Amino acid sequence: MKSRILPVMAFSFCLLYVNSRMAVSQNSPSGMKIWFNHPAVSWNDALPVGNGSLGAMIFGGVEKEHLELNESSVWTGEPRWDANPEALKSLPEVRKLLFRGKYKEAEELAQKSILGKKPQNPAATYQALGDIFLDFGPQINLNNYRRELDIENATASVSYTAGQVNYRREFFSSAPDHAMVIRLTADKTGSINFTIHLSRQGNKATTVVTGNEIDMSEHIGDGIGVKMFSRLKLIVDGGTTNSNGDSLSVQKANSVTIYLTAATDYFGGDPSIITKSRLDAVTTRSYSDIRRDHITDYQSFFKRVELDLGSGDGNYFTTDARITAMQNGYIDPDLIELYYQFGRYLLISSSRPGGLPANLQGIWADGLQPPWSADYHININIQMNYWLSEITNLDELQLPFIDFIDALRPDARRTAREVYGMKGIVAHYTTDPWHFTEPTGDIVYGMWPMGIAWSCQNIWDHYLFGGDKEYLRTKSYPIMKEASEFCIDWLVVNPRTGFLVSGPSISPENSFKIPGGGGNASMVMGPAMDHMIIRDLLQNTIQAGIILDVDKPFRMKMEKTLEKLSPIKIGSDGRILEWPEEFEEPEPGHRHMSHLYGLHPGNQITQHTPELLAAARKTIDYRLANGGGHTGWSRAWIINFFARLKDGEKAYENLLALLKKSTMNNLFDNHPPFQIDGNFGGTAGITEMLLQSHSGEVELLPALPSAWGKGHIYGLMARGGFQVDIDWENGKLTKTRIISKLGNPLKLTYSGQFIEMKNTDKGKEYLFGPDLKSLK
């Protein structure tokens, strides 16, 4: 494989290199392409495509191509009730012990009598759908190899020259046609020869070859799980096709198009029928029509936002080279643009209305037992998955998350009633497509009843950005109301302070040293984050009730509760208190920063609460000084924190750290292992640096770093239904265009300037200059 010599202009760029093999460039800028000059060395290096539910990781092997397939509902397990029958009667005792500071005793009792046990072996888990292997046999005189993902069109390709023939493979997963599509071409007729397999790890699937079709099915999880079915069909132009056992062989073809459809019985229906009707439909259409419709569909989401941060040489090099260069200090604004849009690409490819939400790995998981079962952790991870959806103009893509939380309600109502004897709905740190909500696992992560309450912040935002009152009435408000009902029943008076506190509960996954010795504990009466989440929830539910003009008595009850809810406290060292008392911290650089929820994604700590803002600053500086931000999602959250602290330099510094320390060569976020929340949180963080609207006004360029002297971002959304375009030069606003989608009043601020428009006209655009004076 011969590689291109480095263009002189990028010499300085290459000085940063240790590994010349990667220093391959091209004449045109990469733009919105992630590309490599070698096949994937592992799953983490492969390239993701997806249509919201059906996806693949493409490895790009020349002699042997591998696509690891995923379908978002391929889950083992089943609906179960694993609640601890002792919980209801043990709760008061646990609370008493905690109020008396008997942390160890309280945890032993709660672990034994409140937390249930989920079957661990096997645990319900998300699994890969299967694998497509294309065996092309030995290739000679290999040259010009290129593997790329074009996130402008959501298409991937592999191209190379072998034996004087130029070969090309194109891949995409079409949402309109519910099919994965692979197109093989060559610039010499009769040159395409390969054998194709469709298989599944674990060797329990049944594969049947009929004509030019391979069908694969399995009732996964040894019958405890979904029934899955997938169909692969070849449309071959020229040459011959033969079946040999469980594979098909194609000889001397001019071109081949491969279609794959897949489904499970998770949403009901017979997957063999669903896949057949989809396959029959797509194979009657021409490849060019299918490709055109796929791109049109995808771009209807992608093209809504455009980011330009200026340009550099890095744009001409392979993506892995650029990541290495950035790790060596090279500044590559185009790579940040690519990373930004990759976050949006991943959401469009892993979350579509009517489907399951993006899980811990979106839809892309390797094998039959991915980390954390690639489930739905709702103690930061899935909420973070959707932080970018509204602000980067992809609001429809949040609907699967809201539908999912809605679907938890029957179980969540039972958990509230039977585990705690309370009204409303409750869920804990994680769940899965079987919708379990009861408290399980270990205290340090399991004894936390705020999963749904937190998710309601995303749900309320969907209304604030879109203004869809009917959706609020029929979907969002009912969820928020029931979540509020639980929180009101859950809160108890702290006999020492008289305030209402939440507990037994934890500051997610963090511990403290028990005063006076006795080791570490994590469960208390009154972790700061719970109160911030509950304050948000009740305030938002009251607002929603006012907008819908419903439930006045219940609103008053919520008001009363808010008056007595334990306030945010600042400790003697000026930091926000994470727990009710100033405990020593065994892990001061802990990845979770739950007590900063009020700064982000909440809006209780803003420029309008300067004392709390200063305390939040101290809190984040302390975390970072002790090694904080060491997981991808944790670093992504820190970018959002510094954006909300209006510190563009620190936000930028942490963005570079995210790319240098927690991003793989294919731009996947690295927890480690691969975890998608960091990608989504990173894109949300960049957006928060350029536009904010959480504290009652639309704020332009709140945290613009000096590194981004000139640029623009178009098509962002702000609460109140404002679409915002921003241009800047020399680090200063030059102009902004604001379209009022809902006709709401507009409060606009930039660099200390402020204007207010008591009325805006629905659909009308408003242009403002750097002084916020109207340009019209």
Ligand code: FUC
């Ligand atoms: C929470 C986090 C971990 C990981 C897991 C999926 O438990 O604390 O870091 O992200 O979710």
